[in-house]
Structure formats: structure tokens, C-alpha cells
Amino acid sequence: MPTTPAPDAPAPRRIVVVGGVAGGMSAAARARRLDESASIVVLEQSQYVSFANCGLPYHLSGEIESRDALLLHTPESLRAALALDVRTGSRVTAVDRDARTVTVATADGTYQLGYDALLLAPGAVAVTPPIEGLDHPAVYSLRTVPDLDSLTARVAQLPVDGPRRAVVVGAGFIGLEAVEALAARGLQVDLVELADHVLPPLDAELAPLLADELRSHGVGLHLGVSARSITDDGGAARVALSDGTQVVADVVVVNVGVRPASDLARDAGLELGARGAIRVDADQRTSDPHIWAVGDAVEVTQAVTGVTGPVPLAGPANRQGRRAADAMLGRRTTPQATVLGTAIVRVFGLTAAVTGASQAALDRAGIAHEVVRIHAGHHAGYFPGAQQVHVVATFAPDGRLLGAQAVGCEGVDKRIDVLATALRAGMTADDLAELELAYAPPYGSAKDPVNMLGFVAQNVLDGTMPQWHARDLDDVLATSLVLDVRSRGEFARGHLPGALNIPHTELRDRLDEVRDAAAGRPVAVHCASGVRSYIATRVLLQDGMDARNLSGGWLSLVAARPDLTRPDLTRPDLTRR
Amino acid sequence: MPTTPAPDAPAPRRIVVVGGVAGGMSAAARARRLDESASIVVLEQSQYVSFANCGLPYHLSGEIESRDALLLHTPESLRAALALDVRTGSRVTAVDRDARTVTVATADGTYQLGYDALLLAPGAVAVTPPIEGLDHPAVYSLRTVPDLDSLTARVAQLPVDGPRRAVVVGAGFIGLEAVEALAARGLQVDLVELADHVLPPLDAELAPLLADELRSHGVGLHLGVSARSITDDGGAARVALSDGTQVVADVVVVNVGVRPASDLARDAGLELGARGAIRVDADQRTSDPHIWAVGDAVEVTQAVTGVTGPVPLAGPANRQGRRAADAMLGRRTTPQATVLGTAIVRVFGLTAAVTGASQAALDRAGIAHEVVRIHAGHHAGYFPGAQQVHVVATFAPDGRLLGAQAVGCEGVDKRIDVLATALRAGMTADDLAELELAYAPPYGSAKDPVNMLGFVAQNVLDGTMPQWHARDLDDVLATSLVLDVRSRGEFARGHLPGALNIPHTELRDRLDEVRDAAAGRPVAVHCASGVRSYIATRVLLQDGMDARNLSGGWLSLVAARPDLTRPDLTRPDLTRR
Structure with missing residues (x-):
């Protein structure tokens, strides 16, 4: 375990925390648990501390019935449990770093408060878009x-x-x-x-x-x-x-969107980083050794791309707060983790979640990657109620996982959490293939979607299964034979123009037809999800043809290309089996 | 990525697979995808191949309505898709390793079948317990x-x-x-x-x-x-x-229980390992270079304890099959993973799951460990429907995760899968604390139960929070002051004999009472789940007292000690909020 040497200075006797929600309150609580004797003052400009800001939309919807459920703590409960001096309606307007004081503005006036250690957790402020009339009462x-x-x-x-x-x-x-x-x-x-x-x-x-x-x-x-x-x-x-x-x-x-609420830090002369976020070291310490900062206002490094900037997420904010308190009190700390940007949202019956770098972010950063797509049941297909999870993952040429995104009705959060853990561990396609996840029919499959991602990525990376992608469609239509190995019924319900339909079970007997139709051109194979066409691609490759498999199959193609709305391109409902 | 050099021998032209369910069929299918030209014969003694054996109980219950749903493939479908020669009702009775033939017994008689590569996937057989009258028709x-x-x-x-x-x-x-x-x-x-x-x-x-x-x-x-x-x-x-x-x-x-169906391998003179399982190398190769083996019949190594023996689990069997086919055909293989023993079961409304070493297994192996227990909502507590997940995890003194077990109504599979991934990656308490998992109120918490495990383990391992355990109860009652920091109402509903009740919010003002009651004895603190008593333990420690916190609190105590049934020890319903 990495350690931070205790500072030469004695433990701070006066800790002041600016901002009393996620990161700030985590820091204050941890500081108290580590040090009973310090004075700990939390200054919150609003009337609320420790409220569940991620829960606001769910009270608006009525799903969280009681507004009080969102108010996790009060100044009184925090005083009773943790001997914290929590002051709401208290806005910090200035930091005097030489005097080590902050100026606090309240409804009753202004005062100075001294600190030995100052923690800034000011959060973010909403970006105001350039829309005329935003002052309308609606x-x-x-x-x-x-x-x-x-x-x-x-x-x-x-x-x-x-x-x-x-x-x-x-x-x-x-x-x-x-x-x-x-x-x-x-x-x-x-x-x-x-x-x-x-x-x-x-x-x-x-x-x-x-x-x-x-x-x-x-x-x-x-x-x-x-x-x-x-x-x-x-x-x-x-x-x-x-x-x-x-x-x-x-x-x-x-x-x-939001931007870091870093005005106070800037005015105090603290070093800012990308996009106006407060720059901190691995211990959350700012450019002033007596000031720490956490949460939406600080600069973090994206794990995969190395891009720096603020990331407004509750999880990292809470953990930064805990780490800052440790550092402030001279405790061993874990080094500042880079941020994966793991996030999730429910959209009616669907869940969408992401971790690590998106394809767009990898492209912007110039990082080479292969994209792998699967559509797999969230549990065993033979068990009732299996719902498809649609996963897209990116891998470096050496096999390292770079990012993953998933959409589906069930089981999305589990797969993204597993992949976020794998990403943090630096796992490769080989590692995903060998992960040993919990399997019984109501919960998963003997080959979990995460294992399947690993299998497919192995096949792509070692050349066993060359791929083509939805984005290549126009090029493929111009240069290749499209071989559609789905059943005749599926083909009849919609297919690509000029496609040759040979169900995968007939392919070995009809290779001559493929060769004749290809006439020397590459063969772009596809089925519905990529499984049958993988077998077909292998058959063609071993017959000496230049064959590639459509990554994610027809499902990924029509999802990615909503422009494919011609009558012959039936758009299936991808989200329900 | 590790690689296996291609063998000097040419690729096998005749592949014979003994056993047509999980591992055997995975191997046969993978072999075909890699090699179109090989002859691949699958010999299955029963009338069924590729059936969903994990699904049997769910058809018995009626939850899987159609028996056909369990029959994932037939010899015909496997011939059509993968050109496999699948022979059911075909029992292999002997292997002639010199001649490279197997003897196949069918209803119509016996024949010899030659092989260049033989894969044994015989599975396991039920252990017959010493019960008289097992031949009763019921x-x-x-x-x-x-x-x-x-x-x-x-x-x-x-x-x-x-x-x-x-x-x-x-x-x-x-x-x-x-x-x-x-x-x-x-x-x-x-x-x-x-x-x-x-x-x-x-x-x-x-x-x-x-x-x-x-x-x-x-x-x-x-x-x-x-x-x-x-x-x-x-x-x-x-x-x-x-x-x-x-x-x-x-x-x-x-x-x-089951034992490896290794009689055929034993009779063929193949090396067997612990508990009669077939010994294999990292490529699933047996002591005969032309014979591979996978599944319930082979010896594996438990990842944490290093204990060897068979592990009858579908996931490892499937992956071993895939790896054996790769090795057999001279492909790069991933090294044989040790087995975590990840497993899960639904028991009416509850789920129980395990990964890595149990406490009992660690004790048997003489591996030092700390035990950490948490009870945490499967998603944000302020979002309706949060259910407690009860997690017990073990850590090495250096912080490495060794194993985890969980029981609860919801979210158990996700946490065990994340922990299985962390375990495979060799993660420590610090790593768990910093995992960045998907958080929105319907899915998790800003501090996920897995993060909480990491936090608690850090506190235990670095001495911030000394623990006592339910197993220490009798000793604690004899030697220590029990300080119960729950509310008066909780205390009234059941408490330990002789316990002093001071709600944690009053503790700082009543330290003298604790000191007087302790009279120099250690103080064994507890609350319901371990959270409030953690704060209290910190207060006492910093006051100079010898204090320890009950790991997992009252919930873990009454769960672990069902003998605590005296009227003053109310046994709460732990599984529903």
C-alpha cells in the first residue's frame, strides 16, 4: 500500500470545509472520525447539507414520495453524531491565504474564520446557454x-x-x-x-x-x-x-451541463487546470499546501485517454473527500485514482451505462482501438424473461480493455460494473474471457456477456475473425459481396441491397455460389447478431476467401444507422425479445 | 498475451470428443470454427447433447415451461451449423493410447474409433450416500x-x-x-x-x-x-x-455431491490428481500428449488457497473446452486460470453467492485473514425499494481480497461479480475503496457496497477500527464492557446481557460513564450494522480507551448466532427492510 509521510506540521486544529454536500461532507465526517479534537466547521451557502442531489428527479416524478427522504442529514444530526459545526446560509466570499482565514457572508453579515486546513468542495454551477428569455417564469x-x-x-x-x-x-x-x-x-x-x-x-x-x-x-x-x-x-x-x-x-x-465553481479558488490565486478546474495533487492538495479541494470543481485525469478536466460525478467526489481528510490529517492515503467516468441512467424501461473511454474520445485522443459488439441475454436464454444487453467495448491492439458502453432492459448495471472493475485492473480480452462470474439460470449464463466480449475480442485481435462495421456500410456496398447468412424468413423481412442469402447451415454445400457471386470481391458476411456469421466467416476464410464479419450484426447495423428506413430494411425492436 | 508455440506435429485430422455437454461441446464447436477440415466426432453416452443441466430444477418447478427449452442443440442442428458428427447413445469404454483409438459401445454393438486428438469431457457422477433403501421407487x-x-x-x-x-x-x-x-x-x-x-x-x-x-x-x-x-x-x-x-x-x-467421472481416464493410465480428478496442464493437456480433458472431471487449483481438486461448475468447464480446442489446434492459448469457485443460488426470495475462499477454507489452509462485514442497501437508501445486501469478505494482512460471500434479495449477483473480478485482478482493500461503479439512485449508491467493503477493510487493516466478532461473544461477555450505542428503542427490543446503552449521539458527553462502567476492562462496542459504533469506537479510542467495534453489528451477531433466542435477544428479520 502506498503511504504518505506524515507532514512535519502538527495535525490541523482548525479544519474549515467549504461546501456541505458529497465531497465536502465526506471529508468532514472522515476528518472527525480520525480526529476528535479538531474544530471542524462546514460552510454551506444553501440551506441544505448532505442532500441527495442525484435523487431530485425522482422526487419530481413522484417515485421518491417524501421530499424529506432527500435530506439525508441536518446540521443538528451532524452535530450530534459527528460534532461538526455545520453552518448553512454561509457563503465564503474570499480566502486570505497568508492570514489563513476565509470571509463568510451570511444573512446577518460577514465574518472571518481562521483555518489550519481548508477544504474546498464548491461543486459546479450550471452553464447558462445562449438562449434569449431564460428569465421567463416557466x-x-x-x-x-x-x-x-x-x-x-x-x-x-x-x-x-x-x-x-x-x-x-x-x-x-x-x-x-x-x-x-x-x-x-x-x-x-x-x-x-x-x-x-x-x-x-x-x-x-x-x-x-x-x-x-x-x-x-x-x-x-x-x-x-x-x-x-x-x-x-x-x-x-x-x-x-x-x-x-x-x-x-x-x-x-x-x-x-455544468462548469467548476472555481471562482473562489481562482480569486485566491490557486492554480487552475483544464477548463477552469482546481488543480490538485494525488492527495487532493491544491497549489497551497494548506488548502485541499475535491468534487466537481477539481481537475481529474481520465484513466484511458489521459485527458484532464472536471468530471461531475458523485462517486469520485465522495472518495476524494475521504482521501483529502486522510491527507490533511497526515494519514496514509491511496494515490488519486484517475477517473473512468462510469455513469448510468434509467430512461423509462431502458438502462444506459458507460465506463472508460468512448469511441469518440479514443478517436479524439488518437488512440488505436478495435471495437467489439455483442447482443447477449442478461441471463440464460432458456430461463424465462431474458432481455438482451447490447454492449459495445473497445480494446487496444495489445488486448487491453479501453472502454465499454451498454444499453438494455436488465443487467446493464452489472456488466458495466464488472467492466469498470476490469478496466481499473488493466484487464485484457484474455482476462475477460476467463472471468469467473456467478452463474445460475436466473442470473447469468455459463458464458456471461462479459466473457463473450472477451471471446469476440480475442478473435478480432488475433485475426481469427476480421470484422467490418456499420460505419463501413457504404464502402462495403460499393466494393464487396454482402452475404446474409440468416434464415430465409429473416432475409425476407429486410436485407441489404444486393445481398446474397445463404443460411449458415447451407453454406458449406454452397461455397461455389458464394465464390461465383463474389467474383473476386471481398465477402462482407452478416447475420442478426454476429454469431452465425462468425461461423460462416470462418468457413469462407478457410476456403481461401477474403471474408469479414459484420460487428454486432444486423442489430448493430440498424441501431447505428437509423437512416436505413427503406421498406426493405425493417427496423426491429432491439430492446425487447 | 502469453502464447503457446505451435506443436511440431501437424494439426490433428481426427478429433474425438468424449462427452457432449458443456466443456465437450464448447471444445468441439471451437475446434470446428478453427479448423474446417478436421473430422470431429462427439461421443455422448446419453440421448442428449448440449442440454441445459443448470436449468433442470427450473423445469421441475414449472418456471421453465417447455422441456424443449432445455435442449439447446440436437445432433442434427450441430451437424448443420458446425459439421459435427455427434453420436448419442455412444459410451466410450476404453482408450487404447498406443493405437490412438477409443472403444465405443452403442445399442447396436461396439466399434473402434481412431483419433489424433482426444478430448475427455466425461463430467461427474453423483456420489451415492450410505443410505439403505436407495432403490425405493420414490x-x-x-x-x-x-x-x-x-x-x-x-x-x-x-x-x-x-x-x-x-x-x-x-x-x-x-x-x-x-x-x-x-x-x-x-x-x-x-x-x-x-x-x-x-x-x-x-x-x-x-x-x-x-x-x-x-x-x-x-x-x-x-x-x-x-x-x-x-x-x-x-x-x-x-x-x-x-x-x-x-x-x-x-x-x-x-x-x-458429485465425484469426477474419471474411470475411463484412470483405466487408460492417465495421471490423476486430487480426489480422483484428471490431471491436466495449463493447456488442459493430460499426461498423454494426445489427450486433453476438461470440465467436472479435471483437477483445478483454487485461486486463493492453492488447494487442488475437481470443481463442478459450468463456467470453467465451458472456458476449458474452448482453451483445449485452441491448444489442440496449436493456437495461442491463455494460461489455465485457477478457479475462484464463483457460484450463486436463488432460494425463494433470497440470493446467496460466493467467490474465492470461504473463511472455513482459509482456516483449513492456514491463511491469515481479516473478516469484514457490511449490510448495505442494494441501491440508494432514499430511493424506494432498497434491500439490504449482507456481505462478508476476507482480506490478507497486506490488503489483498481473498474471498467474498453475500446474501440478500437484490443486487447480490452484481456485487459478487464485481468482487470476483477484483479477486481475479489481485485487488486490495485500497482498490475496492477506489472502484468507480455505476451510480444513479435506482442502481447503486455513491458509495457502493463494494466501496464500503474497501473502506471498512482499510480501517481494520491499518488499525483505525479494531474489531471484535460474533464468534468472540462468550469471551467478550466474560472480559469486556459491552457498549450498545443504538437508540433506547432499539436497545429495549433486545440487547446483550450487561450491556451499557449510550446512544452514539450522546457518547461524547457521557464518556465518564463508559470509563466508570468499564473499570479498566476493554470496551466492546456495537450498534445495528457497525456504522454508528464505528464512530463511537473512534471516540473511545481517541479518549484512550481499549475499544473494539463488533464487525457487522447486531445484524451479523444474531445472524451468526441463531442460538441467541432468549426473549431479550429479539431476532430481527434481516432480509427485508
């Missing part, structure tokens, strides 16, 4: 308890039988949760997203699954467009989009 | 499709309104699945287990949770006793137990 955000209270009150005032319309601007994690919550409250929701697909951290190829799910729940999607202006329409808000569309809504929720 | 086992058919037929013949009684002998994984299935069919089930707790691979302290669940579903438990004899009782079976009890049943299912 416009809300959803980041704080007061945000939630006013939005909930507005929704409660809407007539039960009259118009109940919402526009959500921004289809990130919180935006999607807001969509689901507002739909649960019976509102007609339109979702506006500047990127060309929902949930931008998800690679474009999986996003259409979420888009289908949103549409099937009546959500209007406006992708690749921005909101330009909001004007009043008889008390409602008229939102004008960049494509000329106008949508009238009784509630507009704006969530287009 | 006695069944549940390992094969014919077993299932006859048992299902017997159950179907039982009168709807008359007696429907079953005895299950053996409370291992399949035994518990059989209990659940028979109960689902409306039978009154009695379960007989020689060990002193159900599911012997589970450590004794978690087993009472399963026992409670079984009893609450009307199952009669007979633990620490054996079945001695079975006699006829008007067509039913009268089962006499070693404790004098007699139970009359219309169906008796016996599952007391």
Missing part, C-alpha cells in the same frame, strides 16, 4: 432543493385536464432523468439536444436505442438543434429552436 | 434429462388434494434449487443436510439467513443429521434420519 433548472421545490410546485399547479407541456433543453444524464420525471407527471415532453444524439457521452451507435424508447413514451425529440429564444405565450413559454420549430411549454427545464 | 436424483423426466412425472402423478411430501437429501446448490422447485409444485418439503448449516460452501454465519427463508416457506430443516435408511410406507418412502426423526415422503431427491 424556466427551471434541476440542481438544488429550491430548484426542485419550485419546479414541483409549478407542475402541481398545472391543470389536470388542460395543457401539460414541457420542454427539456439538454439530453445529458440529468436531462433524461427530467424527461422521465415530467412524463411520469403526465406532461407531454419535448427534448432539445444540440448534439446529433441523446446522451452525448454515449457513442452515437447506441443512442438510437434510447431515442426509440423516448419516442415510444411520447417524447418529441429535437436532435442537432439548439433552443434560440424563449418568449411568453399567455403565461406559457414559447421555445424557438434553431431549425425553425416552435414549441410551447408550461415548464422549461434547462440542463446543458 | 428416490430420484436431478442431474440428467431422464432424471428430470421421471421426477416430473412422479410429481405430476401426486394427488392435488392428497399428500404431497418431499424429502431432499443434501442442501448444496442443486439441493436448494430442488427444494424451491418442489415447494413451487405445492409439495411439503423437508431438507436433510449432514453439515450444520445449509449450503455448506457458504460460511456458517450467513447460512441462517437462508435457513430462515426456507422455514418461512414451510420447509422443514434437518441440519447436522444424515439420512440412514429408506423404507416403504404404503408406496411412499419413510426416511429415517440419524437423529431418530422419521419423515414420510412421496418423493425423495438425493443430491449429496
Whole structure:
């Protein structure tokens, strides 16, 4: 275990924490458990500490019935359990690093508070998009308890039988949760997203699954467009989009992202890093040896790409807080982990989750990678209720896992958690192939989807199974014979133009037909999910043909290419068996 | 990636596989995908190949309605897809290693079959316990499709309104699945287990949770006793137990374990290892360079303890088959992984799962370890429906994870899969603390139970939180002051004799009382789950007292000590919030 030498200085007698939610409160609690004698003051500018900010959309929806359930602690409960001096309504306006004091502004005035160790956990602030009319009274955000209270009150005032319309601007994690919550409250929701697909951290190829799910729940999607202006329409808000569309809504929720709340740190002269985030060392210490920082406001390093910047996630914030307290009190610390960016969201009946680098992020960073796709039951297919998990994973040429994304109805969280663990451990395709996961029919398969990912990646990386990808489609259609090895029935329900259909069970007897049709061209094989076509590809390769298998098969192709809407390209429902 | 040099010998032209279920069929299919030109013959003694043996109990219960769902492939489908020559009803009775032939016995006679490469996947055979009268017609086992058919037929013949009684002998994984299935069919089930707790691979302290669940579903438990004899009782079976009890049943299912079906290998002079399992190298090759072996019949090494022996699990069998085919055909192989023994079972509303070494296995192997226990919601507590996951994990003094076991209603499979991955990666408590798992309120917590395990283990290993354990109870009662820091209400509902109750929120003001009551003795602190008492332990330690925290708290204590049934020791329902 790595250790941090105890500092020469004595343990700090006065610890001041700025920000009383995830990272700040984790630090304060840990500091108290380690040191009974220190004075620990937590300064929180809002009226709430330790509230469950990730739970806000679920109270809006009514799924979390009691608002009190979100308020995990109060200043009184924290004083009683941990002897913390928690001061709400207390905004820190300045840090005097020489005097080691902070200036605290309250409703009753301003005072100075001295510290030996200062921890900054200021969080993030919402980015204000360039939309005219954001001051319209129907416009809300959803980041704080007061945000939630006013939005909930507005929704409660809407007539039960009259118009109940919402526009959500921004289809990130919180935006999607807001969509689901507002739909649960019976509102007609339109979702506006500047990127060309929902949930931008998800690679474009999986996003259409979420888009289908949103549409099937009546959500209007406006992708690749921005909101330009909001004007009043008889008390409602008229939102004008960049494509000329106008949508009238009784509630507009704006969530287009956050930026680090690092103004205080900047004004204090602390070193900032990428995108304005507070720079910290492996112990969460800032450029001032008496000041630590954690949470949404600090700069972290992405594990796979090495890209630096803020990552607003609750898990890392909590763990940073714990680590900062350890460092502050001279304890052995674990080195600052890089961040995988593991995240998850529920979108009606679907779950989408990511860990590590997306394909887009790898491309931006210039990191070579192979992409592997599988569609596998979340448990044994012969056990009732198996639902497909759609997984896309990336591997370095040497076999190392680089990232994974998954969408499905069940079992998505488990596979992403396993892959996040594998990623942190530096595991390879070989390692995934050999993972020994819990199998009984209600829970998994003897070859779990994670094992399958490893098998497929091994085959791709060692050349056993050359692949082609949905993105290659136009090129393939121009240069190759498409061999569709699905059954005649599947073929009849939709297929690629010019495709030759030979069911995989007949292929060995009909190789001459393939050779004749290919006429020297490469053969681009596919089936529905990639399994039957893998066998077929092997048959062709061993016959001496230049064959490749469509990664993820027809399912991945039509998911990634929602433009394939011609009548001969039936778009199956990918999310339910 | 490790590589195996291609053998000097040419690729085998004639591959013979003995056994057509998990490992054997995986090997045959992989061999075909790698080599179109080889002759591949699969010899299966039963009438069924590639059947879902793990699914048998779920067809017995009716949950898998169609028996055909269990028959994943037929010789015909395997011939069509993979050009395999699958011969059912074909028992291999001898191997002539010099001539490289096997003797195949069929209903029509016997023949010799030559091979260049032979793969043995004979599986396991049921151990026959020393019970008189096992030939009674009401006695069944549940390992094969014919077993299932006859048992299902017997159950179907039982009168709807008359007696429907079953005895299950053996409370291992399949035994518990059989209990659940028979109960689902409306039978009154009695379960007989020689060990002193159900599911012997589970450590004794978690087993009472399963026992409670079984009893609450009307199952009669007979633990620490054996079945001695079975006699006829008007067509039913009268089962006499070693404790004098007699139970009359219309169906008796016996599952007391399996042993490697290694007779053929032994007779062929192949080297056997521990407990009669076939010895193989990292490529699954036996002591004969032309013979490979996989599955329940081979010797594997337990990852944590280094103990060798057979492990009858479907996952390893499938992967061994794939690896054996690679090796046989001169492909790069991954080295043989040691086996973690990851396993899972559903017991009515509960799930129990294990990975790595149990405490009992570590004790037997003389491996020093610390035990850490947590009880944590399977997702955020403020989100409705959170269910407690009870996790017990073991760590080496240097922090390495050694094993984990969990019981709960939801989320058990996910945590054990993450821990199995961490175990395979050699992760430590520090690594678990920093794992970045997917968090949104419906799925987990910002501090996932796996992170919490890491935090607690760090505190135990670095001395921040000394522990005491349920097994220490008698010693603690004799030597220490028990300080119960739960609320007065919790204390009133049940507490340890002589315990001093000071709610943790009052402790700092009442330290003198503790010191007086302790009178120089150590202080054994506890609360319900170990969280509040951790804070209290820290307060006492920093005050200079000799304090320890009860690992897992009252929940673990009453779970591990079902003997604590005095009126003052209320036994809570641990499995539902």
C-alpha cells in the first residue's frame, strides 16, 4: 500500500470545509472520525447539507414520495453524531491565504474564520446557454432543493385536464432523468439536444436505442438543434429552436451541463487546470499546501485517454473527500485514482451505462482501438424473461480493455460494473474471457456477456475473425459481396441491397455460389447478431476467401444507422425479445 | 498475451470428443470454427447433447415451461451449423493410447474409433450416500434429462388434494434449487443436510439467513443429521434420519455431491490428481500428449488457497473446452486460470453467492485473514425499494481480497461479480475503496457496497477500527464492557446481557460513564450494522480507551448466532427492510 509521510506540521486544529454536500461532507465526517479534537466547521451557502442531489428527479416524478427522504442529514444530526459545526446560509466570499482565514457572508453579515486546513468542495454551477428569455417564469433548472421545490410546485399547479407541456433543453444524464420525471407527471415532453444524439457521452451507435424508447413514451425529440429564444405565450413559454420549430411549454427545464465553481479558488490565486478546474495533487492538495479541494470543481485525469478536466460525478467526489481528510490529517492515503467516468441512467424501461473511454474520445485522443459488439441475454436464454444487453467495448491492439458502453432492459448495471472493475485492473480480452462470474439460470449464463466480449475480442485481435462495421456500410456496398447468412424468413423481412442469402447451415454445400457471386470481391458476411456469421466467416476464410464479419450484426447495423428506413430494411425492436 | 508455440506435429485430422455437454461441446464447436477440415466426432453416452443441466430444477418447478427449452442443440442442428458428427447413445469404454483409438459401445454393438486428438469431457457422477433403501421407487436424483423426466412425472402423478411430501437429501446448490422447485409444485418439503448449516460452501454465519427463508416457506430443516435408511410406507418412502426423526415422503431427491467421472481416464493410465480428478496442464493437456480433458472431471487449483481438486461448475468447464480446442489446434492459448469457485443460488426470495475462499477454507489452509462485514442497501437508501445486501469478505494482512460471500434479495449477483473480478485482478482493500461503479439512485449508491467493503477493510487493516466478532461473544461477555450505542428503542427490543446503552449521539458527553462502567476492562462496542459504533469506537479510542467495534453489528451477531433466542435477544428479520 502506498503511504504518505506524515507532514512535519502538527495535525490541523482548525479544519474549515467549504461546501456541505458529497465531497465536502465526506471529508468532514472522515476528518472527525480520525480526529476528535479538531474544530471542524462546514460552510454551506444553501440551506441544505448532505442532500441527495442525484435523487431530485425522482422526487419530481413522484417515485421518491417524501421530499424529506432527500435530506439525508441536518446540521443538528451532524452535530450530534459527528460534532461538526455545520453552518448553512454561509457563503465564503474570499480566502486570505497568508492570514489563513476565509470571509463568510451570511444573512446577518460577514465574518472571518481562521483555518489550519481548508477544504474546498464548491461543486459546479450550471452553464447558462445562449438562449434569449431564460428569465421567463416557466424556466427551471434541476440542481438544488429550491430548484426542485419550485419546479414541483409549478407542475402541481398545472391543470389536470388542460395543457401539460414541457420542454427539456439538454439530453445529458440529468436531462433524461427530467424527461422521465415530467412524463411520469403526465406532461407531454419535448427534448432539445444540440448534439446529433441523446446522451452525448454515449457513442452515437447506441443512442438510437434510447431515442426509440423516448419516442415510444411520447417524447418529441429535437436532435442537432439548439433552443434560440424563449418568449411568453399567455403565461406559457414559447421555445424557438434553431431549425425553425416552435414549441410551447408550461415548464422549461434547462440542463446543458455544468462548469467548476472555481471562482473562489481562482480569486485566491490557486492554480487552475483544464477548463477552469482546481488543480490538485494525488492527495487532493491544491497549489497551497494548506488548502485541499475535491468534487466537481477539481481537475481529474481520465484513466484511458489521459485527458484532464472536471468530471461531475458523485462517486469520485465522495472518495476524494475521504482521501483529502486522510491527507490533511497526515494519514496514509491511496494515490488519486484517475477517473473512468462510469455513469448510468434509467430512461423509462431502458438502462444506459458507460465506463472508460468512448469511441469518440479514443478517436479524439488518437488512440488505436478495435471495437467489439455483442447482443447477449442478461441471463440464460432458456430461463424465462431474458432481455438482451447490447454492449459495445473497445480494446487496444495489445488486448487491453479501453472502454465499454451498454444499453438494455436488465443487467446493464452489472456488466458495466464488472467492466469498470476490469478496466481499473488493466484487464485484457484474455482476462475477460476467463472471468469467473456467478452463474445460475436466473442470473447469468455459463458464458456471461462479459466473457463473450472477451471471446469476440480475442478473435478480432488475433485475426481469427476480421470484422467490418456499420460505419463501413457504404464502402462495403460499393466494393464487396454482402452475404446474409440468416434464415430465409429473416432475409425476407429486410436485407441489404444486393445481398446474397445463404443460411449458415447451407453454406458449406454452397461455397461455389458464394465464390461465383463474389467474383473476386471481398465477402462482407452478416447475420442478426454476429454469431452465425462468425461461423460462416470462418468457413469462407478457410476456403481461401477474403471474408469479414459484420460487428454486432444486423442489430448493430440498424441501431447505428437509423437512416436505413427503406421498406426493405425493417427496423426491429432491439430492446425487447 | 502469453502464447503457446505451435506443436511440431501437424494439426490433428481426427478429433474425438468424449462427452457432449458443456466443456465437450464448447471444445468441439471451437475446434470446428478453427479448423474446417478436421473430422470431429462427439461421443455422448446419453440421448442428449448440449442440454441445459443448470436449468433442470427450473423445469421441475414449472418456471421453465417447455422441456424443449432445455435442449439447446440436437445432433442434427450441430451437424448443420458446425459439421459435427455427434453420436448419442455412444459410451466410450476404453482408450487404447498406443493405437490412438477409443472403444465405443452403442445399442447396436461396439466399434473402434481412431483419433489424433482426444478430448475427455466425461463430467461427474453423483456420489451415492450410505443410505439403505436407495432403490425405493420414490428416490430420484436431478442431474440428467431422464432424471428430470421421471421426477416430473412422479410429481405430476401426486394427488392435488392428497399428500404431497418431499424429502431432499443434501442442501448444496442443486439441493436448494430442488427444494424451491418442489415447494413451487405445492409439495411439503423437508431438507436433510449432514453439515450444520445449509449450503455448506457458504460460511456458517450467513447460512441462517437462508435457513430462515426456507422455514418461512414451510420447509422443514434437518441440519447436522444424515439420512440412514429408506423404507416403504404404503408406496411412499419413510426416511429415517440419524437423529431418530422419521419423515414420510412421496418423493425423495438425493443430491449429496458429485465425484469426477474419471474411470475411463484412470483405466487408460492417465495421471490423476486430487480426489480422483484428471490431471491436466495449463493447456488442459493430460499426461498423454494426445489427450486433453476438461470440465467436472479435471483437477483445478483454487485461486486463493492453492488447494487442488475437481470443481463442478459450468463456467470453467465451458472456458476449458474452448482453451483445449485452441491448444489442440496449436493456437495461442491463455494460461489455465485457477478457479475462484464463483457460484450463486436463488432460494425463494433470497440470493446467496460466493467467490474465492470461504473463511472455513482459509482456516483449513492456514491463511491469515481479516473478516469484514457490511449490510448495505442494494441501491440508494432514499430511493424506494432498497434491500439490504449482507456481505462478508476476507482480506490478507497486506490488503489483498481473498474471498467474498453475500446474501440478500437484490443486487447480490452484481456485487459478487464485481468482487470476483477484483479477486481475479489481485485487488486490495485500497482498490475496492477506489472502484468507480455505476451510480444513479435506482442502481447503486455513491458509495457502493463494494466501496464500503474497501473502506471498512482499510480501517481494520491499518488499525483505525479494531474489531471484535460474533464468534468472540462468550469471551467478550466474560472480559469486556459491552457498549450498545443504538437508540433506547432499539436497545429495549433486545440487547446483550450487561450491556451499557449510550446512544452514539450522546457518547461524547457521557464518556465518564463508559470509563466508570468499564473499570479498566476493554470496551466492546456495537450498534445495528457497525456504522454508528464505528464512530463511537473512534471516540473511545481517541479518549484512550481499549475499544473494539463488533464487525457487522447486531445484524451479523444474531445472524451468526441463531442460538441467541432468549426473549431479550429479539431476532430481527434481516432480509427485508
